[in-house]
Amino acid sequence: MKVIIREKAKDAAVWAARYIADRINEKAAKTSEPFVIGLCTGSTPIETYKELSRLVKEGKVSFKNVISFNMDEYVGLPESHPESYHSFMYHNLFDYIDEPAQNIHILNGNAPDLNAECEAYEKAIRDAGGFDFFLGGIGEDGHIAFNEPFSPLTSRTRVVTLTEDTRIVNSRFFDNDMNQVPKQALSVGVATVTDAKEVMILAFGPKKARAIHDAVEGGVSHMCTVSALQNHPAGWIVCDEAAVGELRVNSYKYFKAVEAAEKL
Numbered sequence: 001m002k003v004i005i006r007e008k009a010k011d012a013a014v015w016a017a018r019y020i021a022d023r024i025n026e027k028a029a030k031t032s033e034p035f036v037i038g039l040c041t042g043s044t045p046i047e048t049y050k051e052l053s054r055l056v057k058e059g060k061v062s063f064k065n066v067i068s069f070n071m072d073e074y075v076g077l078p079e080s081h082p083e084s085y086h087s088f089m090y091h092n093l094f095d096y097i098d099e100p101a102q103n104i105h106i107l108n109g110n111a112p113d114l115n116a117e118c119e120a121y122e123k124a125i126r127d128a129g130g131f132d133f134f135l136g137g138i139g140e141d142g143h144i145a146f147n148e149p150f151s152p153l154t155s156r157t158r159v160v161t162l163t164e165d166t167r168i169v170n171s172r173f174f175d176n177d178m179n180q181v182p183k184q185a186l187s188v189g190v191a192t193v194t195d196a197k198e199v200m201i202l203a204f205g206p207k208k209a210r211a212i213h214d215a216v217e218g219g220v221s222h223m224c225t226v227s228a229l230q231n232h233p234a235g236w237i238v239c240d241e242a243a244v245g246e247l248r249v250n251s252y253k254y255f256k257a258v259e260a261a262e263k264l
């Protein structure tokens with residue numbers, strides 16, 4: 001994996017957006033096949049989405065031939081709820097880009113048969129040709145999507161039960177009341193993410209430092225599901241300085257040296 005470190009979160013977020021735009025443009029120059037991307041929600045990707053929206057507005061990239069699949073959604077929360085991931089994605093990205101509505105996929109946490117919804121989602125990803133790229137965040141507990149500790153690294157899209165830690169962390173969006181945070185979600189699996197040709201995880205702020213240490217310097221383990229990225233041929237972790245505060249000095253120096261040598 002490669003770890004990109006920028007002093008400020010904003011610079012890291014912009015770097016990530018430009019990287020994604022370059023990948024979309026690169027594929028568009030080679031083929032008429034769509035670019036298939038996995039997208040995340042949360043506080044972390046907001047600046048990256050702002051920059052992507054700006055690039056679309058300026059005509060530097062287009063999502064007309066992009067197909068997206070979001071990584072997760074709460075179970076039982078109405079789509080119109082301001083904290084649903086449906087709402088988040090439209091308010092932070094889809095309202096500002098030119099991705100056709102039929103190319104947007106978000107799991108339905110209110111489907112009458114949740115297992116069937118998850119199976120259909122995996123099939124739709126396969127039918128689209130599989131992910132070219134997956135953008136994710138990392139939970140304070142090391143989760144990727146809602147793959148909490150002890151999720152199999154071979155997992156696929158399914159119904160998951162959120163840890164108390166995650167519900168406490170996410171209660172900031174629900175009047176600081178964890179009882180309002182749904183207990184379950186639909187989430188792509190770890191293997192759904194790592195099947196992507198390229199995976200990029202964004203992590204900003206000191207609260208992510210322990211998880212980044214575990215993901216980068218710990219062993220590959222279901223205790224920190226982002227650690228599955230260690231076995232991925234094209235895995236990126238894009239951080240600000242605060243998020244790498246618990247990496248060893250030598251690891252930090254190595255990643256900075258790679259950045260410099262490869263002009264990343």
Ligand code: PGA
Pocket residue numbers: 041042043044045137138139140143144145
């Ligand atoms: P955050 O969430 O971006 O709001 O910190 C990330 C995650 O839980 O994966």
